[in-house]
Amino acid sequence: TQLLEQSPQFLSIQEGENLTVYCNSSSVFSSLQWYRQEPGEGPVLLVTVVTGGEVKKLKRLTFQFGDARKDSSLHITAAQPGDTGLYLCAGAGSNDYKLSFGAGTTVTVRA
Amino acid sequence: ETGVTQTPRHLVMGMTNKKSLKCEQHLGHNAMYWYKQSAKKPLELMFVYNFKEQTENNSVPSRFSPECPNSSHLFLHLHTLQPEDSALYLCASSQLSVASANTGELFFGEGSRLTVL
Numbered sequence: 001t002q003l004l005e006q007s008p009q010f011l012s013i014q015e016g017e018n019l020t021v022y023c024n025s026s027s028v029f030s031s032l033q034w035y036r037q038e039p040g041e042g043p044v045l046l047v048t049v050v051t052g053g054e055v056k057k058l059k060r061l062t063f064q065f066g067d068a069r070k071d072s073s074l075h076i077t078a079a080q081p082g083d084t085g086l087y088l089c090a091g092a093g094s095n096d097y098k099l100s101f102g103a104g105t106t107v108t109v110r111a
Numbered sequence: 112e113t114g115v116t117q118t119p120r121h122l123v124m125g126m127t128n129k130k131s132l133k134c135e136q137h138l139g140h141n142a143m144y145w146y147k148q149s150a151k152k153p154l155e156l157m158f159v160y161n162f163k164e165q166t167e168n169n170s171v172p173s174r175f176s177p178e179c180p181n182s183s184h185l186f187l188h189l190h191t192l193q194p195e196d197s198a199l200y201l202c203a204s205s206q207l208s209v210a211s212a213n214t215g216e217l218f219f220g221e222g223s224r225l226t227v228l
Contacts, residue, residue, distance in 0.1 A: 045218075
């Protein structure tokens with residue numbers, strides 16, 4: 001099992017502020033996914049990054065894959081209450097259909 | 112129908128009971144998964160079925176017994192559970208690529224919240 005550490009564990013911010021969530025590992029991943037899980041729901045995929053150094057933008061969310069493909073970050077600009085949820089990163093090894101998940105970062109955006 | 116449906120959403124059972132969790136996917140995917148989600152812990156992969164064949168049993172205690180009668184349905188049979196088995200059990204499906212063997216996107220159900228008394 002490849003360990004993924006997410007930080008911080010909890011994050012509470014005011015609407016309109018920016019935030020960054022980190023996902024780190026000592027292992028190299030062929031791809032890395034970010035999911036958001038809202039209370040009472042299952043996780044929903046936000047993005048998949050596959051190339052070292054890759055940056056993907058999804059409206060106010062910016063995802064970056066580290067050059068060495070061992071870490072990733074999620075940055076949210078001008079956070080809104082609808083961004084509240086548990087953010088999970090998950091990495092896949094080469095030729096491996098098993099994803100390793102981090103423990104998640106719980107983000108709360110106050111109105 | 113939503114993509115992945117799980118029933119029941121909530122289950123309370125005693126340690127001597129036998130119950131089952133059900134999952135159904137309407138996405139035409141070829142792989143289905145059971146994950147266990149406990150507070151402050153990473154999602155734990157329990158079982159994987161690829162084309163109805165079990166390809167992964169991640170050291171799960173025998174008190175959890177999976178069943179996959181076809182590519183759209185997945186069950187998790189529970190018996191003589193322990194209080195520490197209380198958790199959210201998530202079912203997921205994906206379309207595995209034969210060429211790359213990568214998982215691709217996992218589509219999760221809403222989960223079954225299990226409480227063992």
